[in-house]
Amino acid sequence: MDKQQYQDIHATNRGRQQGWLRSGEPMIWLNAAAVSVSIIAVVGLLLLLAVRGLGHFWPADVLSVDVEYQGQTRALLGEVVEQVEVSGEQLREAGFELSGPGPFYQRTLLKQGNRDALGTDFVWLIDEQFANLAWPEDVMVLERLEWGNFYGYLRSVTPRGGPTVDATEEAQRAWETLQALIAETVSVRENIREIEQGAIGAINHELERLRLRERGLEMRGELDAVAQAELAEERATLDARFSSLQDELNALYESIRGHHIEAELANGQRRQLPIAQIVRAYQPNALGPVEKLGLYAERLWEFLSDEPREANTEGGVFPAMFGTVLMVILMSIIVTPFGVVAAVYLREYASQGLVTRTIRVAVNNLAGVPSIVYGVFGLGFFVYFVGGELDQLFFPESLPRPTFGTPGLMWASLTLALLTLPVVIVATEEGLTRIPKAVREGSLALGATRAETLWRVVLPMASPAMMTGLILAVARAAGEVAPLMLVGVVKLAPTLPLDGNYPFLHLDQKFMHLGFHIYDVGFQSPNVEAARPLVYATAFLLVVIIALLNLAAVSLRNRLRERYKSLEH
């Protein structure tokens, strides 16, 4: 190619380049990148939650390793939690002697458990000090009621009074004995819990009601000898029932006491552990994938159905899930009628003037008012003002202990109902607007009254919109935490707000909530490191619940819309 030709091509190229820049193509790509980044962020976030949340229940293999440092060797056992690269300089500054050449070193976070014996659950190690890595088949993991997990080797099992089974000789039999004893204690503990929370809880509840009755009579000056005798008699019956239950409980406690095992830690230390403290025992390295899957399902179910243990860092989240759902149901019961009535009023009854338009804008904007403001309002108005008045009027006998003058389930539901009211109003109004005028006029022309038109024609047609509004409200309420922190959630509620004791639904009780559980366990817990996987799991559970509610909203709306489609236009 000669020079001229080359220059020509070059010039066209440059022209194309300038044209490419001027055409705005690069900006379009940048805008597209914004969409990609947002989508990757959302999907990545959900994946992160899913992987970390669901991964927690998988029975991880247990690593056995010797750490050699400055001529000393420590034997360790544990699950590998995390591995990171750290610069050597940082490590040297922290006082480590390193022998490797590289600027970077791999560090491993090992969950060694055995908090009672070793002090800390987690330990950071430098990989270059590792020797003798192994995954011994006979490593045993114990989930316990206290002190977190135990990692070690089973040495012997001793049933109460019975002969000791030596695990070094009869490994299989020892393991089976252990599993049988655990199964027994678990079911006995279940019995104990039922008695403590069911029967004894009911008696305590009755005693408290007696006390309040006595106080009420005293305040009214009606506490005469007859009433006193009556009360004393009732109390005596309850006390008698209580002591018989107490005996039963003692017997149950006695029946699981005394079984114990002897186990060896990685460092050779031997420990005796009572079986009554063990929730579950397994040998992860010896399990096949199917067995692991079974164990996985078991642990996942425990998470969903059980109560939290050890300051919420272990066990399940059932009370929190229950509290969330109950609160949301109560909120829906409150918010739906009011939201629908307000929307019907605004659209069907109020004259469409400036005032109505202003109100509409105001309602719309309330949806944008920060939730904490609702929380503050709920605390000040509902809890202290209304609750305080209710206590004075209806529960004077339990004062100075507040009944409704303290944060509780009812106030939380009411506050969230207020918070989600705009959502329901806006959605319902939108549905009412979409109904053609002709439909209403047709009904009225046939002689139906306004109320009949509303009840028989308009509201059924607006039902998809109402449902959408309600479900959006529910989704918002289920994820809201800030106002609840002020008006009713607690980190640990001893009983569920719904039980078998009169009046069954305890509106004045405080309750647990998934969202608050995440905040509390993740940020206020003494052992954040140990609790973290559980927080991921809880967060994932909450996301699943809310995503399901949202999807339900979308599909419900679509289906109902389909039904009334023929009426539109």
Next chain:
Amino acid sequence: MSSLTEHLSPRTNQWRRIKDRIATVSVTAGGAGVLFAILLIFFYLLYEVVPLFSGASVEAREPVATSLRSAPMYLAVEEQGELALAVSGQGVAHFLRLSDGSTVLREALDPALGSPDLVVAESAESRLFAAAWRNGEIALFRHQYRLPYPGGEQVVTPRLESVERLQLAEEPLVSLTFANTDDALVLVGGTRSGAWVGVRVVREENFLSGEVTTRVESLPLPAMPVQGAAIHLSGDQRWLYHVDATGAFSVLDLQARDASGLAAVVSRGGLFQEPGRLQTSTMLLGGISLLASSDRGELVQAFMVRDPGEGHRLQRIRSFDTDGVPAQQLVPEHRRKGFLSLGSDDTLQIFHTTAHRRVLNETIATGAAPAAIAPRGDLLVQLQADGQLHSWELHNKHPDISWTALWDEVWYESYDEPAHIWQSSASDNDFEPKLSFAPLAFGTLKAAFYTMLIAAPLAICGAIYTAYFMAPALRRKIKPLVELMEALPTVILGFLAGLWLAPLVEDKLTAVVTLLLAMPVGVLLFAFLWSRLPLSVRARVPEGWHAAVLVPVVIFIGYVSFAGNDALELWLFGGDMRRWVTNELGIPFDQRNSLVVGIAMGMAVIPTIFSIAEDAIFSVPRHLSYGSLALGATPWQTLVGVVLPTASPGIFSGLMIGLGRAVGETMIVLMATGNTPIMDANIFEGMRTLSANIAVEIPEAEVDSTHYRVLFLAAFVLFLFTFVVNTAAEIVRQRLRIKYGSL
């Protein structure tokens, strides 16, 4: 036309009409009720906030006669406001019942010595007072009260207890001040012959036997005028303030000695700006601030401040507006940094120092007789020379808040300069609450700013692409996905930000910074290379699927940034960018910082902005862009020249609503920052926002206290801010809708 309902019986029809009436009434009532409930939020917040700004009021009680026949030398009221203690000129302590003036208990301070020369109180809040007799002897007393409940009724039982006795000088004293702690008692007095004498009584407890031994040290004081001068001791027994009759002060450091072995004078100057004579002076609650008034009506507060060097100086902090009335008696409150000033022409003024506010200015018949305020600050008592006991009920709930206290720099006690500080929790009884909204508002705006910095470009660019360029099939999938993000509970975003993102950003700071730069560059590079690909390859990707093509590219850029983090960090920042930022740039770095908050809250705000902006762009009438395209403009030119100007109000409205969300968001900020109320725009430090502050503090705030109401004020500010922002956005949107309608 005959109605189809004619065949119904008249009764049925009547019943239907009644039902209709009932429905109308109940729907109207219900609707109005709901709207009322919404208004209630506004008015309830206002109702809780208003008392903060209303002034005080005073209500006189009927005066009662007592058995005293002269003005008392000392007057105090006990906690319950039932009894007053008056020490008569004869040296007899009378405990008087305020309701009827009767004497509950009478006790001579010292029957042998008789009338004392001086009776002085330690400070406003202490129940300790000292009496000095002609022979130079001094005795300290404490008045104590017990509250037994005989027969269910509360009875206040007084008792006078002698605490200490000592000889300060061999001649009569004309002035005296003292300060007492568990460890030591410091007494300083001026003698009639014009000398200052001082002692420190040091109490040492043997920690084995618990036995207390006392040791008396003499405090050598320099020569200063005694007549007409006032002296005060600071609560920590370090500073001795001497103010002479003209308002000139000298401050002595009782812990330091000058060359001649006397207590060193560390600061001299004048308290008053206008020359005048010292009228009265006292120490404010806590023994840090000195209050002094002149006969020209000047009333000033001063306290010790550290000089930039090593020394200290008495700094005139603020003066109070007295309307030129000289204060004759200053009565500090016992629980708050406020005080009462009784003026020469029977005026009562109530001030608060931190708030720099006068809450009351009223004329009541007072005169010059000694007055005392009850510890709860709700009762003022004065015993006149004729033995009449006057009392006034004070309604002064919230003197400690004012516009300046909330928003301006305030010079707090023990601080070296005025500052914006939020520190609401008390460490002790004489704590000065520092309730400045400025750092909280600053933190709120800072969080919102960094949020918008991340969210606005992503959301708007994304909206532009989705609404204008994206293939419809893809758009139908993308939009619900982004909107699903809006339903993501913020507590989850906050938890991820605090426990996952914050450590990650700290660890891979270089990668995060690289990513921010590399992402646009990388995308542009890819776009350029793409334009160079043969048409046959490009044609395989249909128009409007750029975003899908870019997904692997973006992931790749992200991966490269993070994979290259360590090498880059080693090369540029010696292996640790975080340390480099702190050490080399001198920028403090918190793990939970604004960058983390910005990213996390950005995630919460993007869907809001995206959704509204996308709607606005998408609903720009198509024929506008078709016209532009037909005239030969490229799609981008059409977008910039035609579509965006038309849709800009909608985009603006989306941004406003997003801002409103960012300002009010609580959980993310609560979890992803350290919640320290600082005023620093540094991206690597945290903040405390109004909303997080409410969430942290209101469960502990005492109901109806100033703190509680101030938190309501914070909620009210948030409410108003978001309401105004959202209303503006809504109005803009409605205008836009009308505009589109006319197009």
